[in-house]
Amino acid sequence: MRRKYLTAAAVTAFVLLFTQILPADSLKNSLRELNFQIIEDDINFFDFTLKDLNGKDVKLSDYRGKIIMLNFWATWCPPCREEMPSMEGLYSKLRGKNFEMIAVNIQEKEATVKNYIRNNNYTFPVLLDVNAEAASKYQIMSIPTTYIIDTRGKLAAGFIGARDWSSPNLVKVFSELAK
Numbered sequence: 059m060r061r062k063y064l065t066a067a068a069v070t071a072f073v074l075l076f077t078q079i080l081p082a083d084s085l086k087n088s089l090r091e092l093n094f095q096i097i098e099d100d101i102n103f104f105d106f107t108l109k110d111l112n113g114k115d116v117k118l119s120d121y122r123g124k125i126i127m128l129n130f131w132a133t134w135c136p137p138c139r140e141e142m143p144s145m146e147g148l149y150s151k152l153r154g155k156n157f158e159m160i161a162v163n164i165q166e167k168e169a170t171v172k173n174y175i176r177n178n179n180y181t182f183p184v185l186l187d188v189n190a191e192a193a194s195k196y197q198i199m200s201i202p203t204t205y206i207i208d209t210r211g212k213l214a215a216g217f218i219g220a221r222d223w224s225s226p227n228l229v230k231v232f233s234e235l236a237k
Contacts, residue, residue: 085125085206085208089215092227092228092231094206095216096215097214097216101213102211103118103126104192104195104196105117106191108162108186110186111186116160116185123156124157124158125157125209125235125236126205127204127205127206127232128160128206129161129203129204130196130202130203131162132201133171133174138220140220142180145224146178146179148224148228152232155233156236157232160183161183161184162187163185163187164190164198164201165193202219203217203218
């Protein structure tokens with residue numbers, strides 16, 4: 059299973075194939091300045107329903123109307139583990155605003171994911187993609203991969219690889235967008 063997903067450094071073709079610069083748009087301009095790959099076409103997000111760590115079904119479309127940070131990851135992935143503390147920092151600063159962070163774990167056992175999340179005191183929502191159905195819809199070839207979905211439910215941008223999600227510039231942009 060692990061060999062199916064490459065590290066971020068191995069996937070440049072994906073970025074070139076699925077992204078380009080768009081005309082002026084505040085969300086996309088802000089994300090472009092932060093080195094996100096802007097999604098050219100007006101594409102609706104791909105809906106899915108997955109279980110959270112409490113066994114509850116969560117549907118992505120339930121968050122329509124919010125800025126959504128959709129992150130695909132696994133516990134065995136060093137870059138994924140590297141970025142998670144900063145994801146928690148961003149989530150704690152934006153909790154309760156018009157923003158939702160959803161971390162989708164790909165093809166790992168529930169107990170493994172629960173233990174990892176609990177041991178690291180992460181509070182953002184985590185969903186289990188045990189059959190990689192959501193990952194397939196989003197054509198995930200490398201992890202971590204993160205998509206930003208705008209309030210209209212459109213894919214706005216993506217980012218392959220780990221980053222510091224709690225950097226002042228990112229927090230400022232997401233805070234402004236989530237008003």
